[in-house]
Amino acid sequence: MRAPQPSQTRKPPMSTTTLEDTERRKAWGFVAPALLWTIAFFVVPFLFMAAMSLWSRQSGQIVRAWNLDNYIAFFAKDSLFKGLVNSLEITLIVTVLSVLLAYPLAWIIAERVPKRLQRLALIMAVLPFWTSYVVRSYSWLLVLSKNGVINQTLMTLGLVSEPLEIASNRTATVIGFVHFFVMLLTLTIYANLIQLSPNYRRAAADLGANAFQTFWHVILPLTLPGIMTGAFLTFVLCIGDYVTPQILGGNNELVLPQIIMLQLGRRADFPMAAALSIILMLAVTVAYALCARWLKIERA
Amino acid sequence: MRDTLTKFASFAYAGLIYGFIFLPVAVLVLFSFQDGRLPVPPFNGFSLQWYEAVFADRKLMAALANSFMVAIVSSVIACLLGFLAAYALARYKLPGSALQRGLLIAPMTVSYLIIALGLLTVLNTFGIKLSLWTVGIGHVVINLPLCFAIIYSSMGDHHINIERAARDLGASDFKVMTLVTAPMLLPSILAAFFLSVTFSWDEFIIAFLLSRFDVTLPVEIWSLLRSGLNPKTNAIGSLVFLVSVAVLAVLELTLFGRTKKS
Amino acid sequence: MTAAVSVANATKTFGAFTALNDVSLDIRAGEFIVLLGPSGCGKTTLLSILGGFQSPTKGRVTIAGKDMTSVPPARRPTTTMFQDYALFPHMKLRDNVGFGLRMRGMAKAERDEKALGFLDLVGLKASADKKPHELSGGQRQRVALARALAVDPDVLLLDEPLGALDLKLRRQMQDELKAIQKRVGTTFVHVTHDQEEAMAIADRIVVMNQGRIEDFGPPADIYMRPRSVFSAGFMGEVNFIPGTVKAVEGASATVETAVGSMTLPVASFTAAAPVAGQAVTLCIRPEHFRRAGQADGPTVSLGEATITGSAFFGTHYRRHLKPTAAPDLSIVAHMPQSTAVADGQIVPLAVNLADIVALPAGR
Numbered sequence: 001m002r003a004p005q006p007s008q009t010r011k012p013p014m015s016t017t018t019l020e021d022t023e024r025r026k027a028w029g030f031v032a033p034a035l036l037w038t039i040a041f042f043v044v045p046f047l048f049m050a051a052m053s054l055w056s057r058q059s060g061q062i063v064r065a066w067n068l069d070n071y072i073a074f075f076a077k078d079s080l081f082k083g084l085v086n087s088l089e090i091t092l093i094v095t096v097l098s099v100l101l102a103y104p105l106a107w108i109i110a111e112r113v114p115k116r117l118q119r120l121a122l123i124m125a126v127l128p129f130w131t132s133y134v135v136r137s138y139s140w141l142l143v144l145s146k147n148g149v150i151n152q153t154l155m156t157l158g159l160v161s162e163p164l165e166i167a168s169n170r171t172a173t174v175i176g177f178v179h180f181f182v183m184l185l186t187l188t189i190y191a192n193l194i195q196l197s198p199n200y201r202r203a204a205a206d207l208g209a210n211a212f213q214t215f216w217h218v219i220l221p222l223t224l225p226g227i228m229t230g231a232f233l234t235f236v237l238c239i240g241d242y243v244t245p246q247i248l249g250g251n252n253e254l255v256l257p258q259i260i261m262l263q264l265g266r267r268a269d270f271p272m273a274a275a276l277s278i279i280l281m282l283a284v285t286v287a288y289a290l291c292a293r294w295l296k297i298e299r300a
Numbered sequence: 301m302r303d304t305l306t307k308f309a310s311f312a313y314a315g316l317i318y319g320f321i322f323l324p325v326a327v328l329v330l331f332s333f334q335d336g337r338l339p340v341p342p343f344n345g346f347s348l349q350w351y352e353a354v355f356a357d358r359k360l361m362a363a364l365a366n367s368f369m370v371a372i373v374s375s376v377i378a379c380l381l382g383f384l385a386a387y388a389l390a391r392y393k394l395p396g397s398a399l400q401r402g403l404l405i406a407p408m409t410v411s412y413l414i415i416a417l418g419l420l421t422v423l424n425t426f427g428i429k430l431s432l433w434t435v436g437i438g439h440v441v442i443n444l445p446l447c448f449a450i451i452y453s454s455m456g457d458h459h460i461n462i463e464r465a466a467r468d469l470g471a472s473d474f475k476v477m478t479l480v481t482a483p484m485l486l487p488s489i490l491a492a493f494f495l496s497v498t499f500s501w502d503e504f505i506i507a508f509l510l511s512r513f514d515v516t517l518p519v520e521i522w523s524l525l526r527s528g529l530n531p532k533t534n535a536i537g538s539l540v541f542l543v544s545v546a547v548l549a550v551l552e553l554t555l556f557g558r559t560k561k562s
Numbered sequence: 563m564t565a566a567v568s569v570a571n572a573t574k575t576f577g578a579f580t581a582l583n584d585v586s587l588d589i590r591a592g593e594f595i596v597l598l599g600p601s602g603c604g605k606t607t608l609l610s611i612l613g614g615f616q617s618p619t620k621g622r623v624t625i626a627g628k629d630m631t632s633v634p635p636a637r638r639p640t641t642t643m644f645q646d647y648a649l650f651p652h653m654k655l656r657d658n659v660g661f662g663l664r665m666r667g668m669a670k671a672e673r674d675e676k677a678l679g680f681l682d683l684v685g686l687k688a689s690a691d692k693k694p695h696e697l698s699g700g701q702r703q704r705v706a707l708a709r710a711l712a713v714d715p716d717v718l719l720l721d722e723p724l725g726a727l728d729l730k731l732r733r734q735m736q737d738e739l740k741a742i743q744k745r746v747g748t749t750f751v752h753v754t755h756d757q758e759e760a761m762a763i764a765d766r767i768v769v770m771n772q773g774r775i776e777d778f779g780p781p782a783d784i785y786m787r788p789r790s791v792f793s794a795g796f797m798g799e800v801n802f803i804p805g806t807v808k809a810v811e812g813a814s815a816t817v818e819t820a821v822g823s824m825t826l827p828v829a830s831f832t833a834a835a836p837v838a839g840q841a842v843t844l845c846i847r848p849e850h851f852r853r854a855g856q857a858d859g860p861t862v863s864l865g866e867a868t869i870t871g872s873a874f875f876g877t878h879y880r881r882h883l884k885p886t887a888a889p890d891l892s893i894v895a896h897m898p899q900s901t902a903v904a905d906g907q908i909v910p911l912a913v914n915l916a917d918i919v920a921l922p923a924g925r
Contacts, residue, residue, distance in 0.1 A: 031394065038403055240413055
């Protein structure tokens with residue numbers, strides 16, 4: 001218990017509490033809930049997981065002894081390391097394919113479709129993705145499986161005698177991913193294309209460039225930010241996805257998220273799952289570092 | 301001549317890509333009406349039996365309601381926290397504001413799987429039981445950066461003097477925020493809210509790892525997938541699709557269509 | 563290089579809207595022409611037609627004697643300097659300036675040297691390795707000029723190039739543009755809505771309104787001897803006094819107005835010769851009013867007027883006056899700094915005869 005002090009001796013001089021101080025205290029009050037939420041449910045769990053990746057699981061118990069065993073095991077065990085290789089391969093193939101397919105579409109929407117129909121064209125491109133994310137991969141099974149739409153069509157037409165193996169493998173995973181990311185990249189590249197001043201193209205033509213030269217020297221470099229933003233998003237979302245490869249990949253070439261889920265499920269090896277997650281994050285960080293110089297570009 | 305050729309090639313290409321984009325959803329919806337046990341060709345005839353099966357499935361219906369609840373509640377929290385933080389960081393000079401912005405945006409750059417795993421390890425350690433609440437917490441974590449970013453970027457400096465005018469005329473902080481700032485930013489707050497609802501509604505991995513007995517719709521559909529190709533999965537997928545498109549169309553025509561005209 | 567430009571009966575319609583209405587214009591090689599008018603008057607459309615970015619619905623464009631009506635921009639001897647400059651943001655200045663030469667297949671060493679020469683011309687040689695975003699607005703404008711000149715066009719088209727600059731910089735750039743045009747000798751066609759800018763740089767001004775050419779001539783003529791009411795009003799402040807032609811006798815005509823009758827030389831009728839009974843508008847610039855005894859030629863008296871308001875402008879007083887004979891009229895006159903007159907005071911009004919312009923009323 002503290003006795004109340006005489007007010008004259010404890011009260012700070014009036015001048016220390018300025019208008020700015022009151023305002024600042026209020027502002028902290030506004031921003032605090034969001035900051036605390038992020039710290040409590042994102043930063044702390046993440047640090048916790050990072051710490052756990054340095055523990056290990058021995059005979060069913062999590063041992064809190066600090067070591068790098070999980071990381072060493074990752075590089076030593078082919079079954080784990082192959083997951084990262086598969087993830088990177090699939091992600092790179094998907095990113096490149098999606099960019100190549102999306103760029104012409106974005107260009108056609110921006111250049112060939114009349115202005116008033118462009119919004120509709122974009123809405124139509126996004127429309128099929130308003131089904132459930134899980135269902136989207138499933139519906140590719142209907143198309144690609146042995147008795148699916150493609151194989152039955154091809155066999156009815158007599159083009160093939162045996163069903164093609166296009167489901168439950170890497171091809172199916174790539175198709176499922178490209179389907180989504182073509183849409184996403186079309187949006188980012190389109191957004192980049194339409195905000196270019198039409199005068200860039202006019203200036204190039206005026207100075208004697210033909211259509212290809214205008215595209216190669218002017219339009220393509222100026223849309224690089226849109227391409228790289230989309231490509232980076234593709235990379236991040238693709239490499240971290242569990243659902244698409246799990247449904248379409250048929251369990252033969254596991255990717256990193258699938259291996260993480262395996263650690264959680266059958267083996268309950270949380271430390272190993274944590275270590276693999278950290279490795280997944282490092283891969284994304286490296287990708288970011290590689291793209292960073294295009295993710296922000298100077299504009300005149 | 302060359303012009304008509306490039307025009308033809310352009311539209312042929314666009315047609316092909318749109319075909320690719322629409323193919324699975326078209327197949328999905330078509331075979332949700334399949335009169336038979338397999339949602340693949342041949343199409344045996346039109347039937348609504350699988351939709352009946354969906355509506356009769358108590359677990360699916362419960363999951364639908366759960367998803368809806370989680371989406372709304374987590375989006376309201378994310379929008380509220382995002383708005384307050386955006387207001388503070390856009391209107392006041394706080395020390396380390398760049399760091400604070402970075403921190404608030406950070407979850408956007410991390411895979412959902414990692415966010416879920418982090419939360420799971422902490423929840424396990426503290427012995428907190430998994431439930432729809434824990435799913436909601438996870439969804440606020442992923443949607444808060446989104447809401448903050450959208451609302452923050454729409455808080456232009458040109459609004460400052462309008463707020464000062466309100467304050468000058470005697471409005472309290474709370475009144476300024478609710479009567480002046482929030483209505484001015486309504487379009488972006490609504491955009492943040494709907495986007496957040498969409499993301500939460502469709503989110504799988506966090507809901508999968510952080511729920512136990514009560515689950516959300518994507519998790520319930522995931523367990524349906526174990527039965528392989530099944531027209532019932534087609535039916536629930538088509539329902540989600542058609543309802544989303546209807547909601548989208550209504551929003552486009554009312555909310556966003558209006559701002560476009562003016 | 564330089565070339566003459568000729569536009570014959572050019573019309574451009576967009577649906578029901580007529581942007582350009584039967585415009586004909588002859589520009590001499592090496593001239594600095596300014597297209598002047600309010601927004602929507604058709605000046606930018608005319609420039610686009612010269613540059614080949616739009617083709618006229620009707621009419622012909624000839625450059626250096628060759629029909630260019632349907633030749634694309636790349637193959638015209640014109641280059642355009644765009645309003646937003648359209649500098650390629652990912653290229654260094656030297657590559658921006660050298661772009662046109664590169665498209666013409668010039669080797670790198672040679673075009674770099676030429677590009678440096680043109681950057682030197684606009685005073686930016688030291689910045690050749692910078693990118694556009696590192697420059698100020700005025701510097702970007704100079705780079706755009708260098709880039710357009712680097713391909714050695716016969717005609718340079720400038721689309722409101724100074725519009726984005728602040729007033730002080732704009733005045734400075736006007737002088738530079740004029741000096742560079744003198745040095746390179748290229749025909750310049752420059753679009754602006756700022757009449758001071760037009761007067762500062764043009765050899766001849768084309769005043770446009772509602773898709774038509776209202777007036778065409780050297781700046782002093784356009785200002786002092788306007789050929790349309792619109793042109794008179796657009797070039798600066800002017801008093802309009804309605805009147806009627808009473809009689810035409812040889813080289814002079816008598817005009818009856820509310821402030822008295824006056825006899826004007828036929829030369830004052832700049833748009834069309836006077837006809838008896840015709841309604842006319844007299845145009846008098848505020849600085850053309852004189853007090854008796856200060857005039858440097860024959861004057862016309864407009865009777866007496868009451869001063870209703872006064873403001874000091876540094877170089878002069880700007881005063882509102884109400885003529886005693888016509889209290890409905892309000893006249894603005896500039897008076898010397900030394901005039902000490904008070905509001906309410908009555909003063910005699912007179913104008914140099916040669917400064918009055920009479921135009922057909924109603925346009």
